[in-house]
Structure formats: structure tokens, C-alpha cells
Amino acid sequence: xxxxxxxxAEKPSIALAIASVLSGGRMSSRRGSTEVHEFDGxxxxxxxxxxxxxxxxxxxxxxxxARFQDWNATNPLDLFDAPIVKTESTPKAHICRHLSQxxxxxxHLVLWLDCDREGENICFEVIECTGFQSTAGRxxxxxxxxxxxxxxxxxxxxxxxxxxxxEAQAVDARQEIDLKVGVSFTRFQTSYxxxxxGNLDSRVISYGxxxxxxxxxxxxxxxxxxxxxxxxxxxLHPYIIYKGYELKLDWQRHRLFDSDVTQMFxxxxxxxxxxxxxxxxxxxxxxxxxxxxxxxxxxxVASSALGFGPQLAMQLAERLYTQGFISYxxxxxxxxxxxxxxxxxxxxxxxxxxWGDYVQQLLSDGYHKPRSGTDAGDHPPITPMSSATEDVLGxxxxxxxxxxxxxxxxxxxxxxxxxxxxxxxxSGGESFNCVGQHVLVKGFTSIMPWLAVPEINMPxxxxxxxxxxxxxxVDEGSTQPPDYLSESELISLMEENGIGTDAxxxxxxxxxCERNYVQVQAGRRLVPTALGISLIRGYQLIDPDLCxxxxxxxxEQQIALVAKGQADHSLVVEHVIEQFKRKFIYFVKQxxxxxxxFEAEFSPLSESGRVLSKCGKCLRYMKHIPSQPSRLYCGxxxxxxxxxxxxxxxxxxELTCPLDNFELLIFSMRGPEGKSFxxxxxxxxxxxxxxxxxxxxxxxxxxxxxxxxxxxxxFLCPHPTCQHSMISQGVCACPECDGTLVLDPVSxxxxxxxxxxxxxxxxxxxxxxxxxxxxxxxxxxxxxxxxVDFNKKTTPLKDGATLHVGCILCDELLYSLVxxxxxxSFSRNARHRGRGRGRGRxxxxxxxxxxxKQQDPRMSFRDF
DNA sequence: GCAAGGTC
Numbered sequence: 001x002x003x004x005x006x007x008x009a010e011k012p013s014i015a016l017a018i019a020s021v022l023s024g025g026r027m028s029s030r031r032g033s034t035e036v037h038e039f040d041g042x043x044x045x046x047x048x049x050x051x052x053x054x055x056x057x058x059x060x061x062x063x064x065x066a067r068f069q070d071w072n073a074t075n076p077l078d079l080f081d082a083p084i085v086k087t088e089s090t091p092k093a094h095i096c097r098h099l100s101q102x103x104x105x106x107x108h109l110v111l112w113l114d115c116d117r118e119g120e121n122i123c124f125e126v127i128e129c130t131g132f133q134s135t136a137g138r139x140x141x142x143x144x145x146x147x148x149x150x151x152x153x154x155x156x157x158x159x160x161x162x163x164x165x166x167e168a169q170a171v172d173a174r175q176e177i178d179l180k181v182g183v184s185f186t187r188f189q190t191s192y193x194x195x196x197x198g199n200l201d202s203r204v205i206s207y208g209x210x211x212x213x214x215x216x217x218x219x220x221x222x223x224x225x226x227x228x229x230x231x232x233x234x235x236l237h238p239y240i241i242y243k244g245y246e247l248k249l250d251w252q253r254h255r256l257f258d259s260d261v262t263q264m265f266x267x268x269x270x271x272x273x274x275x276x277x278x279x280x281x282x283x284x285x286x287x288x289x290x291x292x293x294x295x296x297x298x299x300x301v302a303s304s305a306l307g308f309g310p311q312l313a314m315q316l317a318e319r320l321y322t323q324g325f326i327s328y329x330x331x332x333x334x335x336x337x338x339x340x341x342x343x344x345x346x347x348x349x350x351x352x353x354x355w356g357d358y359v360q361q362l363l364s365d366g367y368h369k370p371r372s373g374t375d376a377g378d379h380p381p382i383t384p385m386s387s388a389t390e391d392v393l394g395x396x397x398x399x400x401x402x403x404x405x406x407x408x409x410x411x412x413x414x415x416x417x418x419x420x421x422x423x424x425x426x427s428g429g430e431s432f433n434c435v436g437q438h439v440l441v442k443g444f445t446s447i448m449p450w451l452a453v454p455e456i457n458m459p460x461x462x463x464x465x466x467x468x469x470x471x472x473x474v475d476e477g478s479t480q481p482p483d484y485l486s487e488s489e490l491i492s493l494m495e496e497n498g499i500g501t502d503a504x505x506x507x508x509x510x511x512x513c514e515r516n517y518v519q520v521q522a523g524r525r526l527v528p529t530a531l532g533i534s535l536i537r538g539y540q541l542i543d544p545d546l547c548x549x550x551x552x553x554x555x556e557q558q559i560a561l562v563a564k565g566q567a568d569h570s571l572v573v574e575h576v577i578e579q580f581k582r583k584f585i586y587f588v589k590q591x592x593x594x595x596x597x598f599e600a601e602f603s604p605l606s607e608s609g610r611v612l613s614k615c616g617k618c619l620r621y622m623k624h625i626p627s628q629p630s631r632l633y634c635g636x637x638x639x640x641x642x643x644x645x646x647x648x649x650x651x652x653x654e655l656t657c658p659l660d661n662f663e664l665l666i667f668s669m670r671g672p673e674g675k676s677f678x679x680x681x682x683x684x685x686x687x688x689x690x691x692x693x694x695x696x697x698x699x700x701x702x703x704x705x706x707x708x709x710x711x712x713x714x715f716l717c718p719h720p721t722c723q724h725s726m727i728s729q730g731v732c733a734c735p736e737c738d739g740t741l742v743l744d745p746v747s748x749x750x751x752x753x754x755x756x757x758x759x760x761x762x763x764x765x766x767x768x769x770x771x772x773x774x775x776x777x778x779x780x781x782x783x784x785x786x787x788v789d790f791n792k793k794t795t796p797l798k799d800g801a802t803l804h805v806g807c808i809l810c811d812e813l814l815y816s817l818v819x820x821x822x823x824x825s826f827s828r829n830a831r832h833r834g835r836g837r838g839r840g841r842x843x844x845x846x847x848x849x850x851x852x853k854q855q856d857p858r859m860s861f862r863d864f
Numbered sequence: 865g866c867a868a869g870g871t872c
Binding site: 010011012055056057058059061062064069071076079089090093114118119121122171174175177178179180181182183184185186187190203204206207208209210211318322330500501503504507508511629709710 | 865866867868869870871872
């Protein structure tokens with residue numbers, strides 16, 4: 001059997017392209033975590049069997065070990081010296097397992113990751129997953145390619161190299177630095193400010209070496225605007241009427257900030273009464289066609305001309321790409337590869353109803369090659385691949401596609417050429433001028449009309465000629481502050497300062513919006529909020545480095561040393577981390593300077609929120625603060641109790657928790673079918689029983705309390721006698737999961753049961769006065785017996801009786817009135833299969849971590 | 865609940 005060669009690309013599309021080229025299209029493809037393409041061929045002069053597959057970006061990402069995940073138990077300062085662990089970025093995709101399986105029996109590994117630092121880093125992630133490094137005799141190769149054309153792929157195959165460990169380690173360094181710096185500052189700021197103020201309206205007060213300088217740009221502009229002092233100015237405009245034109249002339253001095261002096265010049269001109277032509281210049285100007293379109297330029301146009309935010313623009317572009325209408329939309333390059341097939345691409349657009357004629361003309365008159373741009377070695381510029389119409393794409397995608405087509409056709413069109421005539425005049429010792437423009441060749445501006453050069457007609461003048469002034473105007477104006485930063489300007493600033501990448505720039509902008517630091521207003525301009533301004537002004541007071549773009553360049557420059565092999569990876573990390581640690585310590589020490597700004601802007605917890613319920617410790621009323629993170633604040637005990645997020649909270653009939661005396665609250669999730677449940681503020685934050693999968697907690701890391709807002713509502717409480725606990729309110733097992741269906745106590749008149757773990761919902765007899773659980777259990781199936789008090793008018797009972805007691809599964813009447821809302825439907829055919837063991841009285845077993853096997857077989861809707 | 869970077 002021929003030896004096997006495994007090849008791995010960064011994304012499925014590249015794997016497909018490589019396999020297609022190397023196999024000449026004769027390959028077999030099968031599905032896996034990612035597709036695998038197989039074929040036979042030659043490798044280094046020997047016949048081999050190829051397998052080509054891919055990862056989906058990074059396989060791993062870095063994080064802190066579990067013991068550093070609890071915000072309350074970890075001092076953020078300790079994070080600088082904490083170990084870091086690599087975990088799979090998308091565990092569900094099982095990429096690591098996939099690579100390890102595919103590598104089995106392969107003698108060679110060829111890495112086709114993108115040719116940048118991140119790609120080099122992913123190379124080593126792949127090597128780790130495949131286990132290639134540990135086995136002698138198996139060789140690892142790196143293919144270096146600048147595009148996925150046949151020529152480039154074959155060239156790369158003939159010049160395989162080794163993966164570059166230094167570049168990969170530079171990325172490791174960046175990951176560790178970004179993680180430690182970002183997370184430590186974020187946790188500290190969040191805990192500090194959310195523990196003091198009630199109306200910050202952001203769950204997380206985040207800090208990051210990219211997002212914070214991004215915010216810094218927006219706030220810098222805001223400060224320019226708010227400190228702007230307008231100044232009055234005056235300007236002089238003589239008018240002439242000549243050969244049927246009335247011309248307004250511009251003053252060479254443009255404007256003066258002194259009214260008297262301007263008047264003086266006006267008088268000089270007025271005394272002369274005429275203008276003398278002292279110069280006529282005419283020159284040909286060429287306005288160059290664009291070079292290829294890259295991601296950042298697409299995002300800028302999308303924001304400024306189409307009104308699409310970067311996130312939306314990328315989503316639309318992504319869709320156009322996967323549907324085959326445009327080429328890969330994430331690229332830095334503005335230069336096309338020498339081999340690019342312009343003719344073929346134009347051919348694909350020639351039938352388009354909107355610009356088909358223009359394409360035809362380019363094909364017949366001959367097109368120009370695009371103006372040379374920069375080749376970043378990643379992907380060709382964003383190019384239309386096939387023709388589409390608005391009907392097919394929908395309005396937004398069409399707008400973006402249309403621009404991509406117009407831009408592409410523009411790159412192949414002639415330059416725009418026009419003549420510019422400038423006439424200079426003199427009067428009273430002052431100089432004036434006017435300018436005319438005449439377009440000779442529209443060129444690319446006919447397909448990109450918004451860039452067209454306006455035609456400005458001008459009569460013929462002769463030098464030395466004198467023309468009477470018809471009138472003189474003195475215009476008064478005042479200097480204007482700049483406008484708020486447009487998103488497009490922000491993208492440019494980020495690009496210039498090396499903040500983020502083409503793929504991450506939209507994410508950073510989105511971040512500062514989501515955190516409520518800036519708001520996108522009319523014309524996609526970014527206006528910072530009080531929170532955003534306070535943060536940046538705070539950094540400026542304490543340590544301006546923290547919000548300057550240089551912070552990113554500093555990190556980049558440090559890790560570049562690692563990439564070039566000029567410095568040791570761990571020494572660089574250590575050095576950079578040490579510096580940030582010092583900055584962190586100083587920041588913590590000086591936080592009161594930032595806090596002074598917060599004090600002026602925000603309300604302390606004690607003044608926030610509305611009085612809601614009684615604290616079980618001091619028996620005084622606590623206040624509910626509904627802004628994120630939603631919480632209760634006891635001013636006497638100075639304690640915060642987080643509440644479930646995203647819903648409304650009310651007092652629950654002044655009932656109290658038997659464990660701690662806190663007044664119970666009812667939380668209602670949003671939406672018409674949102675469930676409601678009681679909870680005790682104290683138990684919710686401090687679950688009195690071990691091993692409970694908290695409501696709202698991340699399931700993947702067990703029941704550790706991971707974030708504010710996760711907690712234990714009564715429906716998870718195993719208290720044996722409290723009338724609100726799962727034990728009392730639970731009716732039967734959930735048909736969908738391991739949970740329990742509990743009675744929604746405030747769902748009248750549309751009574752219902754919901755699952756305490758999943759979304760399963762069961763409706764009970766509608767319109768009943770009251771439905772409640774009893775202490776009795778069904779002898780058949782052990783479900784909790786419920787008591788229904790029907791409405792007199794609509795009771796289904798004989799003789800107008802209203803009270804009925806029974807099991808919702810075994811009682812014929814009740815069973816006929818319940819209905820599954822969310823979840824599988826059920827029938828009662830095999831109802832008595834198995835032995836019913838309703839969960840009601842069985843105590844708290846089998847719901848904790850890893851206990852599932854101990855569960856008794858039990859009756860539920862599932863068994864029907 | 866935290867960063868930034870890949871990609872879907």
C-alpha cells in the first residue's frame with residue numbers, strides 16, 4: 001500500500017482548492033469534523049495516497065485554569081503570575097480528535113495554513129493534535145503559498161520548508177499577554193465600579209489592548225468637540241458678470257479672523273472697482289482608477305456610503321461568498337496576482353442587467369489592468385464571481401454586492417482625465433481666483449458615479465484683461481468643531497495604528513458598543529457615553545499609556561522580536577507581563593482618581609434602584625437595581641445580591657424563605673411564554689445545598705458559580721418542607737431531559753408546568769381558579785397529585801362541581817386537559833409500561849454532577 | 865462575566 005500523506009489547511013475552502021488542484025479534480029470526498037478529500041499522487045518523487053482536510057481557524061485558545069475562574073476567590077493581581085491552559089476553541093467540532101484520527105497511518109504531514117503568524121501558530125496546534133512530533137520517521141512539512149491558484153500550489157509543493165517555530169511562539173506570547181492584561185484589568189474594574197454604582201448599565205467594565213485604544217479614539221474626538229471654542233472669521237468675495245456668467249471669486253487669503261482688517265481690504269478692492277486677470281493656468285489632471293478592494297476598504301464604504309456597520313457588512317459579505325457571488329471577503333491585499341483571469345471574471349458579469357453593457361464595452365474596447373496595490377500574500381482582492389440581481393440577494397446584500405461589482409469594474413476602467421483651469425485676478429493689491437473643470441475622459445467614474453469630477457464651466461479670459469466688479473461680499477462665519485468620529489474614520493485610525501486585524505476590527509467596534517461605551521448615531525458616527533468618557537479620562541489621569549494606541553504597538557514590537565528569533569519567548573512574555581503588572585498595581589492604587597469621575601457621573605448603589613423586599617439579616621428593605629447587572633442592594637448590611645438577568649422582578653406575596661428569612665421574589669422571563677419562578681435572594685446567590693446545576697450557569701464547568709446572575713431559584717431547591725421548593729412544586733419528570741416539571745405558581749389563568757432544567761412547557765386546564773400541588777402522590781406513577789379548582793362557568797365536572805383532585809398522567813379528566821407546548825408530543829398507548837417513580841418525594845438525588853446513573857427508572861411523559 | 869485572534 002502506498003504511504004499516506006496528510007495535508008491540513010486553515011479552512012475547508014482552502015482544503016478543497018488544494019485537493020482539486022493536486023488531484024486534477026479526481027478525488028473522493030467524505031465528511032468528518034471537516035471534509036477530507038482523498039486521491040493518489042506523487043510526493044517527493046514517490047507514489048502516495050493523499051488526504052487533504054482542514055481545521056477551522058485556531059484549534060486552541062488560552063484561558064486560566066478552573067481555580068482562577070471564580071471572580072470572588074481570585075485576586076486579579078494573581079492572574080499575572082497564573083499558569084495558562086490551552087483548551088479547544090470549539091470543543092463541539094472535535095477538530096483535535098479529527099486530526100489525530102486522520103493522521104493515523106500517515107508518514108508525512110504537510111501544513112497548508114495561511115502564511116501569516118497566526119497560520120504558523122496553527123501549524124503547531126495541528127502538529128500537537130496529530131502527534132507527529134513525537135514519532136520518529138514521520139516528517140512535517142510547511143507549504144508556503146500566496147494564493148490558491150494552481151501555479152502557487154504547485155510551486156509550494158516543490159519548495160516545502162519547515163514550520164517556523166519562532167513565529168508560532170510570537171503568537172503564543174501575544175495570547176498570554178492579551179489574556180493576562182485584559183482579564184486582570186477587566187475583573188478589577190468591573191468588581192470595583194459595579195460594586196459602587198447602580199446605574200453604569202454595563203455588566204462588564206472591560207479593558208483590552210485593542211478595544212480600549214479604539215474607545216480612546218472616539219473619546220479623543222468627543223473631547224475635541226466639547227472643548228472647542230468657535231472663532232469668528234471673515235472672508236472677501238468679489239463677483240463679476242462676464243460673457244453671461246456670474247462668477248464668485250475666492251480670496252487668496254481664504255479668511256481672516258479680524259473684521260476691521262477684512263473691511264480694509266474690501267475698501268481697497270472697492271476703490272479699484274475692477275479685477276485684472278494676472279494669470280491663466282491650465283493643466284491636465286488624472287484621477288486614478290482604484291486598486292483592488294480589500295476588507296478594510298469594503299468596511300469603510302459599507303459604513304460611510306451604505307450605512308451598514310462592520311459586523312453586518314461582514315455577515316453580508318460572508319453570505320455572498322458562500323453563495324458564490326464574490327471571492328473570499330477577508331483579505332488585506334489590494335493587488336491582484338499576475339495570473340488573475342480578468343477576462344473570465346468580466347465574462348461572468350456580462351449578462352448582468354444593470355451593468356452588462358458596461359462590461360461588454362470593457363471587453364470589446366479592452367480593459368486596463370488594475371492600478372497596482374499591495375499584496376499581503378493572503379487572498380486576492382474582493383471580486384465578484386458570478387452575476388446576481390436584487391431579487392436573488394435581497395436589498396442589503398444587493399447593495400453590498402453592487403458596490404463590489406462597481407468597484408471591480410472601476411479597477412479595470414480607464415483613469416478619469418480632466419482639465420483644470422485656474423484664473424488669477426488682482427484688485428487693490430489683493431489676489432483672487434476661480435477654477436473651472438472640464439472632463440475629458442470619465443473613465444472609471446462612469447461606473448462609480450459618486451467619484452465623478454464635476455463639470456465647472458468658465459468663460460474664456462485673456463491675460464491683462466480688466467473686468468468690472470459687480471459687487472463685493474464680506475461673508476462672516478465661525479470655525480466649526482469637528483463632527484463625532486465616523487465609523488469609517490475609526491476603521492482608518494485602527495488600521496493606521498495597527499489596532500486589530502481585518503477580521504477583528506468589527507469585533508472591537510462591536511465590543512465598545514455592547515459595553516455601552518459608545519453609541520452609533522445618525523450617519524454611523526460614534527458618540528461616547530458617560531461611561532466611555534469616564535473610563536478614558538480616568539486612564540488619562542492615572543496612566544495615559546493604558547488607552548493610547550501605542551500599547552498595541554508596544555506588544556506587537558515585543559513579540560516581533562520573538563518572531564524574528566531575536567529574543568526568547570518566555571523572557572519576552574515575562575518582561576512584558578512584569579511591566580503590565582506594575583501598571584496594574586499602580587492603577588489599583590490610583591483608582592480613586594478615576595472613581596472621582598465616576599462619582600460625578602453615576603449614582604452610588606445606596607441611591608439607586610427602588611425599594612423592593614426585606615433583607616433576612618437586618619430585616620430592612622433592600623433596593624432593586626434593574627440596570628445590568630440586575631441586583632439587590634442592602635444598604636444596612638452593604639451586601640449585593642445578584643438576581644436572574646433579563647426579566648422582571650416582583651415581590652412574592654411577602655412570603656419568606658424558611659432557611660434565611662429573606663422575602664421571596666418572583667422573576668418573570670420576557671416574552672408571552674416566559675416562565676415565572678420564585679427565588680430567595682440569599683439562596684439564589686448562596687445555594688444552601690451542594691451539587692446543584694445552577695440556573696443560568698455554564699453547564700460545561702460543573703456547578704461552580706461562574707457569573708453574577710447564575711443562582712439557585714426555588715425550583716431547584718431540595719428543601720423537604722418549604723412550599724415553594726422543587727419538592728413541593730415538582731409534579732413529574734420532564735419528558736425531554738433529566739429535569740422535573742414544576743408548577744408555575746403565578747401562571748393563572750393559563751396554568752402551566754415547566755421544566756426546571758430545559759425549555760419544556762406543558763399547559764394545564766385553562767381558566768381554572770386555582771391549581772396547586774398537594775402532599776399526596778399517585779399510587780400508579782408517583783407523580784404529585786394536583787388539586788384543580790375549576791371556574792364555575794366552565795367546569796367540566798358534573799353538576800357544576802369545581803374541585804377536582806388527581807394525577808395529571810393517570811386521571812382521565814386531567815390527562816385529557818393537559819397539552820405539551822414545547823417538547824415532543826406524546827400519546828398514552830403504553831401508559832402503564834414500567835413502574836412509575838415520580839420524583840416528588842425521593843429527596844435530592846440524581847440531579848447533581850455525575851450522579852445521573854443512580855436515577856431510578858421513572859414514569860414521565862417520556863414513557864407514554 | 866473577562867482579551868484578541870482565527871473562522872462558520
